[in-house]
Amino acid sequence: MGESAILVELPDAPAALALYRRLRTAQLPSVVDVVPAERTVLVVARPGSRAAAERWLLQAAAPDAPDTIPAAVTTTSGSAPVILPVRYNGPDLAEVADLLSLTPEEVVAAHTGELWTASFIGFAPGFAYLRAADGRLDVPRRSSPRAAVPPGSVALAAGYCGIYPRESPGGWHLIGTTDAVLWDAERADPALLAPGTEVGFRRAD
Amino acid sequence: MFEVLRTGPLALLQDAGRPGHAHLGVTASGAADRGSFAAANRLVGNRPGAAAIETVFGGLELRVLRTALVAVTGAPATVFVTRPACGPFGLPAHPVAPLNGAGPSTGAGPTTEAGLTAETGRTAVFAHPTDRSFVVFAGDTLHLGPPDRGLRNYLAVRSGFAAAPTLGSRSTDVLSGLGPPPLAQGMLLETAHDVAAAHASGSWPAADFVRPATHIPRAGEPLRLSVLRGPRDDRFGDAGWRALLDAPWTTGSASNRVGVRLESPIAVEPLPDGAGELPSEGMVAGALQVPPNGQPVVFLRDHPVTGGYPVIGVLTEASVDRAAQLRPGDPVRFVDRTE
Structure with a gap:
């Protein structure tokens, strides 16, 4: 992809996340950025280092590559899930329940009952695309986006759950709010959720 | 101060x-x-x-x-x-x-x-x-x-x-x-x-004067941008790639540090089987994203980290600098630098 980047295609989101973890753990000096997405990982090399990054990537991604990274690193983040308290008072909770032929109570039960994993970050700094293993809460985007979604809004769309780090326009269904600070540039870890972070939701009220 | x-x-x-x-x-x-x-x-x-x-x-x-x-x-x-x-x-x-x-x-x-x-x-x-x-x-x-x-x-x-x-x-x-x-x-x-x-x-000697670092053509002359094909050129086929290279593009007014919009009567059309949605994927500066209207956007330095429209080609680093000097109305031509 251009003079200094390589786009790697993978079969699905878990495979993309696994490759992302391998590449981040390995920390190749010629690589500036590793960007996971739904079915790809983008590797951005330093200017003039694309060939070196490509050789290394082919080695690291080969199925028979000597596994220099412990298997545990590639399958889970290895740290405890982040637990986020949520007030399930979102304006779209009833609509989400209708779309899924569930009661609002059942939507909350499904949302708190699953363990979510941050597949990738996009849209805004710290906005994580969270996916659950069983994928029950799969609703489309709203037909008309909102001009302003308040920060901390917990939302569903396109098979993902997301939490708005700051006020922004948004087209996802809002089911609740959390007081957790998703993004703080002054923090040592600015993003509360990074790719691979596991997240559990708990009812706050 | x-x-x-x-x-x-x-x-x-x-x-x-x-x-x-x-x-x-x-x-x-x-x-x-x-x-x-x-x-x-x-x-x-x-x-x-x-x-x-x-x-x-x-x-x-x-x-x-x-x-x-x-x-x-x-x-x-x-x-x-x-x-x-x-x-x-x-x-x-x-x-x-x-x-x-x-x-x-x-x-x-x-x-x-x-x-x-x-x-x-x-x-x-x-x-x-x-x-x-x-x-x-x-x-x-x-x-x-x-x-x-x-x-x-x-x-x-x-x-x-x-x-x-x-x-x-x-x-x-x-x-x-x-x-x-x-x-x-x-x-x-x-x-x-x-x-x-x-x-x-x-490696970085001080200098009293330098040659202009970025080439800016005379008024009315098109700015030539070097582009490398891919990664999603397969969605447009050779006809789409040719349309990109042949069309006379004009810089749109809705341009900023995120990207430069280009306009032309000729659209870069996807192939019949290439029009489906693309899952979001990582973006780079210089990426030429083609939305459904066929009028590409050149991403500059404040581009979003991921995007869902297919990228038909990516500018060379030097051409990203050139694209940053485009003002609304400036004509643009793409030059194929794919190796």
Whole structure:
């Protein structure tokens, strides 16, 4: 992809996340950025280092590559899930329940009952695309986006759950709010959720 | 130290950006025309990534509060200094403290650097070429006029501009809002300590003047952008790729540091089986994203980290700098540089 980047295609989101973890753990000096997405990982090399990054990537991604990274690193983040308290008072909770032929109570039960994993970050700094293993809460985007979604809004769309780090326009269904600070540039870890972070939701009220 | 008197349409602090945070949703940002930005820092003896002012359509006016070595690069523009209470030979009437660090004109005064173009009463006006360093004195006002062609200018000062860094960078990212606020009237700009290290002078020698770093064609001539095919060129086939190369493109008005919109009567059409949705994937500066209307967007330095429209090709690094100098209405042609 251009003079200094390589786009790697993978079969699905878990495979993309696994490759992302391998590449981040390995920390190749010629690589500036590793960007996971739904079915790809983008590797951005330093200017003039694309060939070196490509050789290394082919080695690291080969199925028979000597596994220099412990298997545990590639399958889970290895740290405890982040637990986020949520007030399930979102304006779209009833609509989400209708779309899924569930009661609002059942939507909350499904949302708190699953363990979510941050597949990738996009849209805004710290906005994580969270996916659950069983994928029950799969609703489309709203037909008309909102001009302003308040920060901390917990939302569903396109098979993902997301939490708005700051006020922004948004087209996802809002089911609740959390007081957790998703993004703080002054923090040592600015993003509360990074790719691979596991997240559990708990009812706050 | 400077006081901002006027900013023009948009004046921002920019440095080498904040690469390395794309996985957290933070784009690299940084100077839109990196070549011109680097040249400005070189002219004043800074380290390559020192923060400079990036302007759009000129219009910047700064009151100089402390004597400083400065340089303007980028689009060809008129740069001049007004100096009130002027003494003989255009020197300030008041005593001037010696510069710290040897500027090229220390002691000689600015008349050797630039012609004395007018003297109106007691205020002198000095014109300065771009791509050359010069000294401004306390009490001067530095004016950057609108460029004759091209869009962006870089004003560097010896030691760099100071601002609180965000994730290690003083760049303003207009998409996410990270970094310092835009320059505003009345703002005071302090200098930092970003001079080049002595040992770095071999690879980064100071220079009194440089060739313009980024080529900007004469008015009416199309700007040629070199593009490498892929990664999603298969969605458009050879016909789509040819349409991109053959169409006369015009720079749209809805362009900023995120991207430049291009318009043409000819659209880059996807193949019948290539029109489906694409899952979001990572983006880079220079990516040519083709939305369903077939009118591509060239991503610049504040591009979103992921996007869902297919990327038919990616500009070379030098062409990303060129694209940053496109102003609305400028004609554009793409040149295939795929190996």
